[in-house]
Amino acid sequence: MVVVTEPDPELPPPPLELIPACVEVVEVGATPTDEQLSGAQVLYIWDHRFAELGAMLRRARTVRWVHAASVGVNRLLCPELAPVTLTNSRGVFDVPIAEWVLGAVLSHVKGLGDSWSLQRERQWQYRTSGRLAGTRAAVVGTGSIGRAIAERLMRLDVNVTLVGRTASADPAFGAVRASTELVSVAGEVDLLVLAAPLTAATTAMVGAAVLDALGPRGFLVNVGRGPTVVESDLVDALRGGVIAGAALDVFEVEPLPAESPLWSMPNVLVSPHISGDYAGFEADMMRVFTDNLARWLRGEPLHNVVDPAVGYVPS
């Protein structure tokens, strides 16, 4: 039996009709009854904001597999997962998020944000803009999203360095730098893109030192998780011209509080954690689950298994 958590009412519902009819499905809210959880073998966490997995697993001892309708699983990691397999939805958002990053970066480089502002005032104002080709970027995150971003930046003639947990040599991207070297890497690039999972190692990874190194022509993009950035340091850096600007799809607190100064900064794009959500993604997301469900029913190994020790699917 599969138990599917209901989404936040603001988010799209799961297309349950894609689950084979032979599988019993129970849809539950934030506080399911014991009867709803009784005998459940699989939990499908549809709402990416769900953070009560430990409590739910303590009540549903028969569960052996938890699948997340997200790539980041930081909210789900808990000691109760020890006897359980956790899988995620790696792959669904790779190209959509990479396209969002390209759009945000090109908007910055070509001054489209300024165009939107001047247009509201009916101002025809001549100005020059920058060029993307030939610039240097670092992409933090060597998962499938980080790689899709890096690969598409390279297609547009950007020199890209991948940054991972540890230094390594990658066949497609050359030398991968360790995130412990991030201050030094930031000093070498024009663009810093964060596509890292939220782990102990990435929490508060980008603070004043990294932003100082990125410098006054540097641009920051975060499509990973908000707490990777020390948001108060970022606000100071954006206010003081320490960096040129930022495009942010994730924040320390979501929804971003109305009093956040980020909302009104002209050099910041605030996006409500939607960089990957394309029209129709729900079906593709559900397909990742149903493909794995077919493997589960056949007794085969699952795909996209998260290593709880690191918090993501190892490459």
Added chain:
Amino acid sequence: MVVVTEPDPELPPPPLELIPACVEVVEVGATPTDEQLSGAQVLYIWDHRFAELGAMLRRARTVRWVHAASVGVNRLLCPELAPVTLTNSRGVFDVPIAEWVLGAVLSHVKGLGDSWSLQRERQWQYRTSGRLAGTRAAVVGTGSIGRAIAERLMRLDVNVTLVGRTASADPAFGAVRASTELVSVAGEVDLLVLAAPLTAATTAMVGAAVLDALGPRGFLVNVGRGPTVVESDLVDALRGGVIAGAALDVFEVEPLPAESPLWSMPNVLVSPHISGDYAGFEADMMRVFTDNLARWLRGEPLHNVVDPAVGYVPS
């Protein structure tokens, strides 16, 4: 002797210091004196809005070469050019304009314009967006700018059709369609990009019939010349949802008049004819001229010679 026209005071001045010291240079305003024009062999039209070439050539009978600091030369074509060689600045804007087009298209596909608007109201509003990869585009214009746009769209997995004056087969882009077929081409694509010179054949090429064919999910980009589009038809199509939106860097009248309804349309990006103007382009632009000037002084054939019969540099 070289005569350089002064630019519009809003535009950047020409970097005359890049012209070799052995060449006499006279900088003139909109109404040069006979003395300033006396004996001139070369005219360098720096201001892309300059439209008095016929009158100037009638007063400067010694001129044998006119160079334009622009790619579009529609304002310069005149009968007085018959005994004169006209060259343009083909190449300088190829990548910058292609990057502007990618930025504008990705902003549309990923809903970044809506993000800017919602951000001003501190609205955290969940929504989905589209995907660029796998969509279909037509690029009108087979010059170096049109090709750079087409090539970069293809790098992002867009299916691209080039549209030229006549049908042909191109080694890089396959079948080039004739612009006389534009209604039919528009019906097959999601994105229509105009990068065509303004000629008799392209004037008013995009009107109600093409926009109807492009359809309610279609997006129009114009980085060529404004009069290629019947602007009143475009306004009607944008108002009525006949097409989804447009990103416009050029207009029938520039600067775009304050009373134009385009300024306030939420699905339109208005940009002040700057898609190609990157910081430092003046030096690269001047280098196209000085390279040709060196050829001129050595008596060699010039590059980027415009065919006045078609109005652009033939491929």
